[in-house]
Amino acid sequence: MDRHLDRCAITPYGRGAGSSRVRVFQWLDRVGTGFTVSSYLSLSSAAPRRLLRHPAALARAEMRLAAIARGRPRLLLLHREASPLSRGWWERSLLSSAQFAVYDFDDALQWDVGDGGLARRFAPKAQKARLAVSRADRVIAGNAVLAEWASRLQRDVVVIPSCVALEDYTAKTSYALHDPPRLGWIGSPDNEACLLLIAEALAEIHRCTGARLTLIGTTTPSLGSIEAFVDRVPWSPESQRTGLADMDIGLMPLPTDSYSLGKCGYKLLQYAAAGLPAVASPLGVNAELLHALGLPAAHSQDEWVTAVLGLIGASQAERERLGRGARSTAARRYSYDAWLPAWTAALELGRLTP
Numbered sequence: 001m002d003r004h005l006d007r008c009a010i011t012p013y014g015r016g017a018g019s020s021r022v023r024v025f026q027w028l029d030r031v032g033t034g035f036t037v038s039s040y041l042s043l044s045s046a047a048p049r050r051l052l053r054h055p056a057a058l059a060r061a062e063m064r065l066a067a068i069a070r071g072r073p074r075l076l077l078l079h080r081e082a083s084p085l086s087r088g089w090w091e092r093s094l095l096s097s098a099q100f101a102v103y104d105f106d107d108a109l110q111w112d113v114g115d116g117g118l119a120r121r122f123a124p125k126a127q128k129a130r131l132a133v134s135r136a137d138r139v140i141a142g143n144a145v146l147a148e149w150a151s152r153l154q155r156d157v158v159v160i161p162s163c164v165a166l167e168d169y170t171a172k173t174s175y176a177l178h179d180p181p182r183l184g185w186i187g188s189p190d191n192e193a194c195l196l197l198i199a200e201a202l203a204e205i206h207r208c209t210g211a212r213l214t215l216i217g218t219t220t221p222s223l224g225s226i227e228a229f230v231d232r233v234p235w236s237p238e239s240q241r242t243g244l245a246d247m248d249i250g251l252m253p254l255p256t257d258s259y260s261l262g263k264c265g266y267k268l269l270q271y272a273a274a275g276l277p278a279v280a281s282p283l284g285v286n287a288e289l290l291h292a293l294g295l296p297a298a299h300s301q302d303e304w305v306t307a308v309l310g311l312i313g314a315s316q317a318e319r320e321r322l323g324r325g326a327r328s329t330a331a332r333r334y335s336y337d338a339w340l341p342a343w344t345a346a347l348e349l350g351r352l353t354p
Contacts, residue, residue, distance in 0.1 A: 005036065005068065005071035005072070005073045006034065006036075006073060006074050006075070007033065007034060007035045007036065007073060007074065007075045007077075008035065008036050008037075008038065008068055008071075008073040008075070008076050008077070008098075009024055009028060009035045009036070009037045009038070009076075009077040009079070010037075010038045010039075010065070010068070010076065010077070010078045010079065010082050010094065011023075011024045011025075011037070011038075011039050011040070011078075011079040011080065012039070012040050012046050012079070012080055012081050012082070012083070012084060013039060013040070013042075013043060013044060013045065013046065014039045014041075014042030014043055014044060015039075015042075016043075016044035017043070017044045017045060018188065018266070019079070019080065019106060019107070020039060020079060020080075022106075022162045022163070022266065023079050023080075023104055023106050023142070023162060024037070024077070024079050024104075025037075026163070026165060026336060027336070027340075027343055030336060030340060031340075031344060031349060033349060035077075036068075036073075038061075038064055038065065038068060040061045040082075040083060040084070041054055041057050041058065041061055045188075045190075046084035051084065058085075061083070062083065062085070065082055065083060065090050065093075065094065068094060068097075069090075069093045069094050069097040070097075071097075072097045072098065072099070073097070073098050073099070074098070074099045074100065075098065075099070075100050075101075075102075075347065075348075075349075076094060076095065076097070076098035076100070076101045076102065077102050077104060077347060078091065078094060078095060078101065078102070078103050078104070078132060078136070079104045079105070080104070080105055080106075080107075080109065080125075081109075081125060081128050081129075081132070082094055086128060087127060087128070088127055088128050088131045091128050091131050091132045091135065092131055092135055095132060095135040095136050096135060098137075100137050100138075100348060101135070101136045101137050101138075102136060102137065102138045102139070102140060102346065102347055103132045103133060103135075103136035103138075103139050103140070104139075104140040104141075104142075105129060105132075105133075105139075105140075105141065105142065105146060105150075106141075106142035106143075106146070106162050106264050107142075107146075107259070107262055107263065107264075108145070108146065108149075108258060108259045108260075108261060108262025108263075109125040109126060109128070109129035109262075110126050110129045110130060110133075110149055110262075111126060111258045111259050111262070112124060112125040112126050112129075112259065113126045130153065133150045133153045133154050134153040134154060136154065137156065138154075138156045138157075138158065138346060139154045139156065139157045139158070140157075140158050140159075140160050140343075140346050141157055141158070141159050141160075142159075142160070142161060142162050142262075142264040143159065143161060143262070143263075143264050143265075143284070143285040144159055144285070145261050145262050145284055145285065146262050147159045158342070158346045160339055160342055160343055160346060161264060161269075161285075161334055161339070162264040162265075162266045162269070163269075163334055163335055163336045163338070163339050164266075164269045164270060164272070164273040164330055164334055164335060164336070165273075165335065165336050166273050166327070166330065166331050166335055168237075168240070168241060168273070169240070169241060169244060169245070169270065169273040169274040170241055170242045170244075170245040170274065171245060171274060171275050171327065172244075172245040172274055172275040172276055172323055173245070175316045175317075175319040175320040175323060176316050177248050177312065177316075178248055180209060180210035180211050180212055181209055181210070181211040181212075181248045181249070181312050182211070182212055182213075182214055182246070182247045182248045182249075183202070183205070183211050183212070183213045183214070183247065183248065183249050183250075183251055183308065184213070184214045184215075184216070184243070184244065184247030184248075184249065184250050184251065184276070185213065185214070185215050185216070185250070185251050185252075185267075186215075186216040186217055186235075186240065186243070186244065186250075186267060186270060187215075187216075187217050187218070187267060188217055188218070188235075189217070189218045189220065189222075192215065192217075192218050192222060192223070193222070194252075194253045194254060194255065195213075195215075195223055195226075195251070195253060196223060196224070197253045197254075197255060198251070198253045198298075198301060198304045199223065199224065199225070199226050200301045201301040201302075201304035201305045201308070202226050202304075203225065203226055204301075204305050205304075205305060205308050205309060205312075206226075206229050208309065209309070209312055211229070211308075211312070212229045212230070212231055213226070213229060213230045213231070213251075214230075214231045214232075214233060214243070214246075214247060215230060215231070215232050215233065216233045216235055216239050216240065216243045216244075217233075217234070217235035218232060218235075219232050219234050240270075244270060244271060244273075244274035244276050245274045245275070245276065247276055248276075248277075248311075248312070248319075249276070249277055249278060249279065249308060249311050249312070250267070250268075250270075250271035250276045250277070250278030250279070251278065251279060251280070251308075252265075252267040252268055252271075252278060252279070252280035252281065252286065253280070253281050253298075253304070254280075254281040254283045254284075254286065256281075256283060260281075260283050260284060261283060261284040262284065263283070263284055263285065263286070264285060265280075265284070265285045265286045265288075265289040267280075268280050268286060268289045268290070268293065268295070269289070269330055269334050271326070272293050272295075272326035272327055272329065272330035272334070273327060273330050274327070275323040275324055275326065275327040276323055276326075277295065277311050277319050277322040277323045277326070278295050278326075279295065279296050279297070279298050279304065279307045279308055279311065280295065280297060280298070281297070281298065281299065282297035282298075282299070292329055292333060293325070293326040293329050293330070294322060294325050294326060294329070295322060295326060296310065296311070
C-alpha cells in the first residue's frame, strides 16, 4: 500500500465550511500525524448549482474517491458523506476498504430525506448516514441524540461534541452596552431563516431599545421587515475572530423539528468562546449547553423579548459575570484541548502509529 494512503480523512467540504473545519480540519491541525485529506471540491457547500460550475473538478473528485478505496488505507475517517452525488455506494466502498474505519457526523442526517429539490431527492443524506453508521467500525456522534439513534445500527458509538478553539475568538473585554445595543448572530445563509422565527420579538426589542442586529456570515437580505435594523458582515476567519466580542448579546433560535434536535449547539459555543452573553432555544443539546453555560433560554416570542430585554437591562457586572463564566466553561468542557485525548483514542491513533 502507498505510504500516502496510510491515513485518510474524507469530508464533503473544504476548510471554509463550518462542519468540516470544526469536525475534521481543526483536529488534524492538532494531531499532525500525516493524514491525506480528500475534501471533494474544497468548497464551502455542495449546492448543485456550485458543483455544476466545476465539471472537470467533479470528475477528478469522484476518481480520487475510487483511488482511496483501491488503496485500502489503514485508517479512514469519513465525515458526513463522501460525495454529494453518492446514493451510498462510495460510503459503502470506502468504509469497507479500510482496515479501521470511523464515521463522524454532527447533524441529524438520518432525518434528511431529500426534501427541497431534485438533486436532494436523488441522493438523500438519510440513506447514506444509515449505511455509513452500520458499515463503520466506530461512529463518532456530535451529541447524545445522534448517538442514541446511531446505537440502533452500530455497537461502537462515541460522543465527541463539536469543540471550540478559544484562541480563534477575541475575548470580550467591555460589557458596557453599545448605543444602540447590538444583538448578534453567526452562521450560514442556509440557517439565516431561523431568525424569522423570532422576527416579532426582534421587532419589539428594536422598538423598545433601538437595538440593531449584526449577522456574520450572510450578505444577501432575506429577513423581510426586520432588515431595517440588520447589519451584515461577510464570514472570514477575521470577522469570526473579532466580530462576536463586539456584540452585546448573541442569539440562537431554532425551529421545533426533528432535524433541530440533532444540532450540536455550535453557535452557543462560539458565543461562549468569545465571552458573549446569549439567548437560545432550549432544543436538543442546546438545553444542556444553556444549563452548563449559565445562559437564559427562550421558547415563545414573549420569552425571547423578556430574556433579551433582561440582558439589556442587567448591570454591566452581571453581563460580564455571565460572559466570563460561559467562556470559562467552554474552555473546561467544550474545547479541543479538553477533548483531544478522547478524539485520538476514538481514532486509535496510538495503536495505528506508522
